[in-house]
Amino acid sequence: MAFFSKLKKLWSTEESVEAAVQEYEASRRADSDASAAQEPPAASVQPSVAPEEISTAEPTSPETASPQTAPVSEADAGWRADLTTVLRQAEPRLSVWLDILLEDVNEAGPDLWDRLLFLFNSLQAPEKEAKDFVARFESWLDDMGYEAVEEFRSELQYRLALALDLEDEEDERSRLFLKLSEGLSKTKEKISQQIDSLLDRHGELNDVFWEELEEILIMADVGFDAATKLLEGLKSRARRDGVRDSEGFRKILREELEEVFKAPKRIASYNPPEVVLVVGVNGVGKTTTIAKLAHRAQMQGRKVLVAAGDTFRAAAIEQLEIWSKRVGAGFYAKQHGADPAAVAYEAVDKAMQEGFDLVFLDTAGRLHTKANLMEELTKIKRVCGKKHEGAPHKCVLVVDATTGQNAISQTKLFHEAVGVDEIILTKLDGTAKGGVVVSLALLFHLPITYVGLGEKMEDLRPFSGEDFAKALLS
Ligand SMILES: Nc1nc2c(ncn2[C@@H]2O[C@H](COP(=O)(O)OP(=O)(O)OP(=O)(O)O)[C@@H](O)[C@H]2O)c(=O)[nH]1
Ligand SMILES: [Mg+2]
Numbered sequence: 001m002a003f004f005s006k007l008k009k010l011w012s013t014e015e016s017v018e019a020a021v022q023e024y025e026a027s028r029r030a031d032s033d034a035s036a037a038q039e040p041p042a043a044s045v046q047p048s049v050a051p052e053e054i055s056t057a058e059p060t061s062p063e064t065a066s067p068q069t070a071p072v073s074e075a076d077a078g079w080r081a082d083l084t085t086v087l088r089q090a091e092p093r094l095s096v097w098l099d100i101l102l103e104d105v106n107e108a109g110p111d112l113w114d115r116l117l118f119l120f121n122s123l124q125a126p127e128k129e130a131k132d133f134v135a136r137f138e139s140w141l142d143d144m145g146y147e148a149v150e151e152f153r154s155e156l157q158y159r160l161a162l163a164l165d166l167e168d169e170e171d172e173r174s175r176l177f178l179k180l181s182e183g184l185s186k187t188k189e190k191i192s193q194q195i196d197s198l199l200d201r202h203g204e205l206n207d208v209f210w211e212e213l214e215e216i217l218i219m220a221d222v223g224f225d226a227a228t229k230l231l232e233g234l235k236s237r238a239r240r241d242g243v244r245d246s247e248g249f250r251k252i253l254r255e256e257l258e259e260v261f262k263a264p265k266r267i268a269s270y271n272p273p274e275v276v277l278v279v280g281v282n283g284v285g286k287t288t289t290i291a292k293l294a295h296r297a298q299m300q301g302r303k304v305l306v307a308a309g310d311t312f313r314a315a316a317i318e319q320l321e322i323w324s325k326r327v328g329a330g331f332y333a334k335q336h337g338a339d340p341a342a343v344a345y346e347a348v349d350k351a352m353q354e355g356f357d358l359v360f361l362d363t364a365g366r367l368h369t370k371a372n373l374m375e376e377l378t379k380i381k382r383v384c385g386k387k388h389e390g391a392p393h394k395c396v397l398v399v400d401a402t403t404g405q406n407a408i409s410q411t412k413l414f415h416e417a418v419g420v421d422e423i424i425l426t427k428l429d430g431t432a433k434g435g436v437v438v439s440l441a442l443l444f445h446l447p448i449t450y451v452g453l454g455e456k457m458e459d460l461r462p463f464s465g466e467d468f469a470k471a472l473l474s
Contacts, residue, residue, distance in 0.1 A: 102149055113138065123164075163300070167462070177470070177471060187433065190220040198212050205243065205245065223436070230442060234252060257472070271390075276395075278396050294327050298328055302357040304329040309340040345383045361384075363380065395421050397410075424448070425450075437451075
């Protein structure tokens with residue numbers, strides 16, 4: 001959605017906001033003059049509320065009429081002019097804009113849709129995409145039964161950040177950082193606070209210091225092998241930088257951790273659709289993570305298909321179908337007990353025929369034996385590649401942070417059997433075992449791409465090693 005990057009430009013110059021609003025008013029006048037030709041539903045998404053329904057569902061009173069369907073009334077022009085003035089003077093931050101946009105709007109309804117459409121319009125976003133955004137959001141609110149702004153404000157900000165390509169902006173990053181710090185608070189107690197007290201007790205980095213540090217790391221689920229490696233790195237960094245006292249230690253610890261998370265980036269080229277195989281033992285969060293990833297990709301304008309490759313449990317198919325509806329993604333399944341490789345093959349075929357950009361293949365976490373599971377996953381991989389060259393393009397392992405060192409043996413098992421390209425670590429919220437992140441990064445050199453910080457859609461976020469190190473040690 002390159003057009004959304006215009007937001008940054010709009011924020012940077014006052015004149016452009018005004019120009020955009022004038023253009024918006026002019027386009028509204030043109031709209032109301034022209035015969036109201038209805039747009040076909042979006043090709044790239046299947047919102048459960050069709051875009052047309054929004055405008056027809058809206059009241060026709062001038063105060064709340066849809067910007068796309070009615071002429072600008074004086075009252076309408078009034079709030080728009082006021083809003084424009086305030087926005088122009090506001091700090092260029094999404095949260096600030098959202099505060100302004102939502103002022104006097106306390107619940108979901110025509111006023112909210114109108115304001116969101118105004119925002120998109122003033123950013124010169126294509127009307128269809130703006131309507132899609134609102135339609136999807138309205139449909140999600142309906143599913144969730146949310147009405148009051150306070151119930152969905154955070155999700156709305158998350159969606160806007162994705163749609164407007166603003167997730168990397170300082171505002172959104174600091175919101176995420178807070179969440180990460182909160183999630184890591186128990187791990188911090190185990191690592192940071194102990195290291196603080198260790199530093200208080202030792203004035204210099206002597207043998208006793210290193211031994212005690214090793215113990216702390218092992219107790220905090222960094223694990224023996226990873227703790228040994230981390231210590232080696234720290235000692236050589238201390239030597240190199242001439243750090244001898246506890247003062248300098250904090251700095252080298254943070255630097256070393258940041259280094260640990262610098263996994264090589266994979267640059268893969270492929271013909272769409274991109275096929276992503278999601279694996280992991282039962283209960284780690286595969287299915288919900290697929291839902292969250294599908295949600296993110298849809299918000300970023302990609303057309304997503306999810307396929308129910310866990311045919312071992314009947315409920316698994318239904319669970320994925322519910323999620324696919326909720327996030328507005330396409331869904332493919334066969335009956336309970338069907339061959340998962342056939343599900344994968346047919347899903348990839350469907351995606352190729354119907355122009356999907358991205359396919360997520362859900363898989364079982366448990367079969368009768370581990371050997372069965374690995375055989376099944378290998379077969380899925382083989383069969384996908386026959387249908388679509390290079391597929392699956394990514395094999396993502398989901399691991400549950402609360403399992404601590406078990407995560408290490410799971411990663412080893414899956415990596416040896418099917419080859420893992422990326423790790424997603426779930427349930428980092430509230431666990432005291434967050435030290436396992438360090439362990440995974442150190443032992444496997446695989447990129448950790450996302451972390452799960454809760455059960456909500458917005459709780460799956462890109463992992464930043466730098467932020468992790470900062471949150472853990474601050
Ligand atoms: N707190 C928290 N809960 C999570 C997170 N990710 C997933 N969960 C929860 O973990 C539970 C299991 O998630 P599923 O997605 O069903 O796990 P699965 O790997 O598909 O499980 P199987 O299909 O049984 O193999 C659900 O209740 C999720 O809501 C997270 O990041 N934080
Ligand atoms: Mg599942």
